[in-house]
Amino acid sequence: xxxxxxxxxxxxxxxxxxxxxxxxxxxxxxxxxxxxxxxxxxxxxxxxxxxxxxxxxxxxxxxxxxxxxxxxxxxxxxxxxxxxxxxxxxxxxxxxxxxxxxxxxxxxxxxxxxxxxxxxxxxxxxxxxxxxxxxxxxxxxxxxxxxxxxxxxxxxxxxxxxxxxxxxxxxxxxxxxxxxxxxxxxxxxxxxxxxxxxxxxxxxxxxxxxxxxxxxxxxxxxxxxxxxxxxxxxxxxxxxxxxxxxxxxxxxxxxxxxxxxxxxxxxxxxxxxxxxxxxxxxxxxxxxxxxxxxxxxxxxxxxxxxxxxxxxxxxxxxxxxxxxxxxxxxxxxxxxxxxxx
Amino acid sequence: xxxxxxxxxxxxxxxxxxxxxxxxxxxxxxxxxxxxxxxxxxxxxxxxxxxxxxxxxxxxxxxxxxxxxxxxxxxxxxxxxxxxxxxxxxxxxxxxxxxxxxxxxxxxxxxxxxxxxxxxxxxxxxxxxxxxxxxxxxxxxxxxxxxxxxxxxxxxxxxxxxxxxxxxxxxxxxxxxxxxxxxxxxxxxxxxxxxxxxxxxxxxxxxxxxxxxxxxxxxxxxxxxxxxxxxxxxxxxxxxxxxxxxxxxxxxxxxxxxxxxxxxxxxxxxxxxxxxxxxxxxxxxxxxxxxxxxxxxxxxxxxxxxxxxxxxxxxxxxxxxxxxxxxxxxxxxxxxxxxxxxxxx
Numbered sequence: 240x241x242x243x244x245x246x247x248x249x250x251x252x253x254x255x256x257x258x259x260x261x262x263x264x265x266x267x268x269x270x271x272x273x274x275x276x277x278x279x280x281x282x283x284x285x286x287x288x289x290x291x292x293x294x295x296x297x298x299x300x301x302x303x304x305x306x307x308x309x310x311x312x313x314x315x316x317x318x319x320x321x322x323x324x325x326x327x328x329x330x331x332x333x334x335x336x337x338x339x340x341x342x343x344x345x346x347x348x349x350x351x352x353x354x355x356x357x358x359x360x361x362x363x364x365x366x367x368x369x370x371x372x373x374x375x376x377x378x379x380x381x382x383x384x385x386x387x388x389x390x391x392x393x394x395x396x397x398x399x400x401x402x403x404x405x406x407x408x409x410x411x412x413x414x415x416x417x418x419x420x421x422x423x424x425x426x427x428x429x430x431x432x433x434x435x436x437x438x439x440x441x442x443x444x445x446x447x448x449x450x451x452x453x454x455x456x457x458x459x460x461x462x463x464x465x466x467x468x469x470x471x472x473x474x475x476x477x478x479x480x481x482x483x484x485x486x487x488x489x490x491x492x493x494x495x496x497x498x499x500x501x502x503x504x505x506x507x508x509x510x511x512x513x514x515x516x517x518x519x520x521x522x523x524x525x526x527x528x529x530x531x532x533x534x535x536x537x538x539x540x541x542x543x544x545x546x547x548x549x550x551x552x553x554x555x556x557x558x559x560x561x562x563x564x565x566x567x568x569x570x571x572x573x574x575x576x577x578x579x580x
Numbered sequence: 581x582x583x584x585x586x587x588x589x590x591x592x593x594x595x596x597x598x599x600x601x602x603x604x605x606x607x608x609x610x611x612x613x614x615x616x617x618x619x620x621x622x623x624x625x626x627x628x629x630x631x632x633x634x635x636x637x638x639x640x641x642x643x644x645x646x647x648x649x650x651x652x653x654x655x656x657x658x659x660x661x662x663x664x665x666x667x668x669x670x671x672x673x674x675x676x677x678x679x680x681x682x683x684x685x686x687x688x689x690x691x692x693x694x695x696x697x698x699x700x701x702x703x704x705x706x707x708x709x710x711x712x713x714x715x716x717x718x719x720x721x722x723x724x725x726x727x728x729x730x731x732x733x734x735x736x737x738x739x740x741x742x743x744x745x746x747x748x749x750x751x752x753x754x755x756x757x758x759x760x761x762x763x764x765x766x767x768x769x770x771x772x773x774x775x776x777x778x779x780x781x782x783x784x785x786x787x788x789x790x791x792x793x794x795x796x797x798x799x800x801x802x803x804x805x806x807x808x809x810x811x812x813x814x815x816x817x818x819x820x821x822x823x824x825x826x827x828x829x830x831x832x833x834x835x836x837x838x839x840x841x842x843x844x845x846x847x848x849x850x851x852x853x854x855x856x857x858x859x860x861x862x863x864x865x866x867x868x869x870x871x872x873x874x875x876x877x878x879x880x881x882x883x884x885x886x887x888x889x890x891x892x893x894x895x896x897x898x899x900x901x902x903x904x905x906x907x908x909x910x911x912x913x914x915x916x917x918x919x920x921x922x923x924x925x
Binding site for chain 2: 287288416444445446448450452477511517519520521525526
């Protein structure tokens with residue numbers, strides 16, 4: 240599936256398949272995931288637990304824990320523009336996960352913002368040292384003093400008051416919201432081409448979440464990085480993303496520009512999600528839950544993985560083979576037999 | 581307060597302080613006032629939603645009400661079985677009655693079930709401990725309640741590990757319901773569940789409440805969930821109740837600036853149309869260093885001098901509507917405007 244192939248494609252994921260080989264069985268975490276991320280744009284990824292949204296992020300960063308994880312098919316191409324008009328194309332899935340090349344990309348070209356800023360910082364080093372480390376790792380020529388100045392500047396930019404003092408503070412001395420700001424400062428300090436934000440506001444209060452999301456959008460305008468924004472929350476993703484991709488059990492079920500996806504949800508899963516979520520301003524008479532439970536992660540689905548819970552399933556069709564990805568409306572892709580000819 | 585047969589629970593001046601200790605001698609140098617002078621009444625058969633940010637005291641309040649925590653001060657009166665129980669001073673016999681009348685549902689269905697007890701043992705335990713049933717009767721009652729929460733009799737001998745998060749939460753609900761309580765305190769009962777499962781549990785809780793005329797105190801940080809389940813809403817900030825009123829009125833026309841701020845921050849589908857979410861600077865308060873006067877003052881865009889000098893009391897602005905703001909009458913605050921078209925967004 241190609242969303243508008245242009246020269247601006249930064250990340251090109253092609254038919255990616257990832258498995259986790261555990262002794263209880265094999266988890267088919269990604270079963271052929273394809274999408275692209277454009278430079279400077281935000282792709283929102285929506286999914287519940289087991290959908291593969293975080294594994295997709297790990298694959299792009301080349302940090303799938305192996306063993307037990309294994310890329311069994313497909314590839315992740317990074318198109319890194321170089322000086323002049325040339326583009327360096329890197330296939331992340333072929334690089335050794337701790338080799339020099341991927342390490343020069345991780346944190347510099349692509350960085351990550353995690354959900355829990357308390358556990359993703361080292362508690363025994365100051366925030367400043369951790370942000371400076373990111374600079375010095377990728378720019379060995381930069382002096383310690385310059386790295387420190389760069390860190391202070393970045394901390395100031397993400398809205399940490401008195402950054403020149405706070406740089407010597409430890410993570411525990413920061414509130415949750417301030418820690419997440421520090422994490423964003425660290426992720427942006429090398430001016431990456433893309434930031435992957437994996438549920439960055441899930442652990443935060445709603446008032447702080449709003450601050451962090453607006454901050455990310457402002458920083459994107461200023462620095463021009465692409466963002467892959469992963470969340471289970473449709474309303475949050477709707478507020479930040481240019482295009483949205485809905486995942487379920489290792490497959491992309493629907494992918495379209497944000498307005499298009501919200502105005503015309505096509506996949507029964509997307510539609511059902513909307514009807515099942517309480518909102519602050521929608522109909523409050525009765526939610527319509529999605530029936531059944533999430534299938535076991537070890538289950539193998541011959542047909543559509545949503546079959547067991549789908550209200551619109553066609554027996555003898557949807558349970559027999561995997562639905563193809565179809566462009567049901569212009570630039571609106573959906574994996575569902577309802578839209579096949 | 582005048583007598584009213586329909587009042588199930590009265591909370592008066594409830595306080596729960598946690599000491600801040602320092603040094604080798606564990607000297608108490610101050611207090612975290614997790615719940616500070618909370619007054620409210622819960623009517624029989626209503627759902628009271630308690631909402632606020634982390635650290636506002638909503639969980640501590642819930643725990644004080646079910647006697648998981650011993651309150652530092654104040655009174656909680658439960659009207660049950662034609663009697664008045666003072667929850668803070670229960671004797672043995674009263675405690676048994678209290679445990680039958682008040683039950684709790686917890687947030688994390690993975691941590692709150694004993695992995696070595698099967699469903700029958702887990703759900704049957706409150707009956708056994710309270711001497712309400714045993715043997716065949718106990719099993720029948722458990723089987724009945726298990727079906728009410730949408731599980732099957734075949735599940736009785738299974739252990740928690742074989743259930744999904746949603747099913748485990750159903751077990752937790754069954755365990756609370758089995759003693760046929762009047763009041764259930766539910767602390768973030770759907771927060772740990774996947775979005776596709778949340779609605780199942782919310783609808784189950786709603787149905788059970790309507791069918792059995794249960795009373796809920798429903799604690800959550802999620803204003804959208806609170807809106808769906810509650811009849812009345814209590815908003816907490818820094819250990820204090822700042823606003824309490826019927827759901828419709830409170831959401832449409834909040835009277836406390838904090839409620840306005842909280843409602844504005846909730847993500848909604850319209851954000852992508854207007855291109856942003858409403859953002860207010862500031863952070864939740866540091867409970868060890870609260871400001872003088874009104875606790876919300878540092879974040880309040882309407883604050884005046886009086887707010888620094890004088891702490892506002894929770895007062896009845898209109899019958900059944902309480903707010904703690906000096907300027908509640910003068911402010912015209914923004915609430916939630918329901919979308920005309922509910923789906924798609």
